[in-house]
Amino acid sequence: MLAPLPHTATVTSLTAPAVGRPRRAGTAVLVAAVTLVPAWLTAGLLWSGGWSESAREDALVVPPLLFATVTFAYLTSCHRRRGPVAFEVRDGAFIAPPADRLSAAAAVAALAGSTVGAGTLLVDGPETMPGSAVAGWCTVIALMVAAFLRRLHMRARSAGRILLRPEGLLITYAYGTREVPWDAVSAGPPRTGLMAPKLRIGRPDLVRATGLARRGAVKASLPTAEAWVLREFLADTINHYLTDPAARQHIGTAEEHEHLRRVLCG
Numbered sequence: 219m220l221a222p223l224p225h226t227a228t229v230t231s232l233t234a235p236a237v238g239r240p241r242r243a244g245t246a247v248l249v250a251a252v253t254l255v256p257a258w259l260t261a262g263l264l265w266s267g268g269w270s271e272s273a274r275e276d277a278l279v280v281p282p283l284l285f286a287t288v289t290f291a292y293l294t295s296c297h298r299r300r301g302p303v304a305f306e307v308r309d310g311a312f313i314a315p316p317a318d319r320l321s322a323a324a325a326v327a328a329l330a331g332s333t334v335g336a337g338t339l340l341v342d343g344p345e346t347m348p349g350s351a352v353a354g355w356c357t358v359i360a361l362m363v364a365a366f367l368r369r370l371h372m373r374a375r376s377a378g379r380i381l382l383r384p385e386g387l388l389i390t391y392a393y394g395t396r397e398v399p400w401d402a403v404s405a406g407p408p409r410t411g412l413m414a415p416k417l418r419i420g421r422p423d424l425v426r427a428t429g430l431a432r433r434g435a436v437k438a439s440l441p442t443a444e445a446w447v448l449r450e451f452l453a454d455t456i457n458h459y460l461t462d463p464a465a466r467q468h469i470g471t472a473e474e475h476e477h478l479r480r481v482l483c484g
Contacts, residue, residue: 244322248373251289251326255333262340278340282333289330293323301447303483305382305455310470312455312478314447316378316390321444325369332362368392378444382455384469387417389438394429396438400466406457407440409450414439417456454482 262278296319305312335355339347347355372378372392381388386399404420417438419425427433442449455478459466468474 244319247292247319247326248322251329255285255329258333259336259340262337274341278337282330282337286327286330286334289323289327293320293327296320296323301445301449301451303448303451303479305447305475307470307472307475310383311388312382312469312475314378314380314382314445314452316373316376317444317446318373321369321373321378325366325373328362328365328369332359332366335359335362372444378441378446380440380445380447380452382459382469384466387438387456389440391429391431391439391441394427394431396431396435397426398438399424400459400463403456403460406460407453409453414442415449415453416440451482458482 258281306315335358339355375392376390377392379390389396398417402419402421402424403417405418407415407417419436419438422434422436442452
């Protein structure tokens with residue numbers, strides 16, 4: 219018998235706001251950051267030349283530091299949020315959507331990190347800094363921009379989305395997808411742990427993979443860190459359908475979703 223989830227985490231409706239709002243909120247944060255950062259850099263390049271040294275430092279160093287502090291605090295708060303005890307029910311599947319607010323926060327945090335280096339270079343000027351310092355700051359900026367672009371790529375791919383369907387699971391990663399039939403799974407994921415939960419694959423020949431997802435793998439990772447669902451609920455759901463094959467045919471219906479939540483949440 220699967221252990222019930224705590225009632226304090228229960229979502230009381232299939233249309234609970236926590237399931238549908240994260241993408242809009244994350245998009246708003248991302249658009250605001252992508253708009254403001256180029257504007258700040260442009261202003262610094264065009265108008266700071268005639269300012270006093272103290273004014274240049276205040277205008278070109280303080281805003282990036284504040285921006286980085288706020289965005290990293292926002293990223294931390296997004297990491298601490300627990301996903302809902304519910305799936306989206308549509309297209310004949312139970313869908314754990316990507317945690318878009320978290321992906322937006324990570325992208326903005328990377329962008330914020332790049333502005334710290336950019337502000338330092340704008341204030342001191344590459345021509346007055348040691349070559350090693352310039353190279354170091356340029357490396358930091360490049361790494362942060364690469365992290366920002368990677369997060370945009372993950373967001374565009376909906377990395378972290380997990381679909382449960384009558385025939386199996388469809389898992390979307392940043393680097394590809396895996397389609398795992400129920401009959402291919404030999405052991406379900408653990409409910410808790412520090413690492414991403416994994417399915418043990420007993421029949422790798424049944425698994426279909428696209429992109430850079432490795433074919434023939436004996437384990438399939440579940441990207442719960444990027445999925446907008448409570449990890450324990452997802453694990454209990456998968457284990458429930460592994461132990462009750464007859465119930466799989468009802469996956470993707472509102473009635474089965476309500477029944478599933480009664481079984482797992484009490």
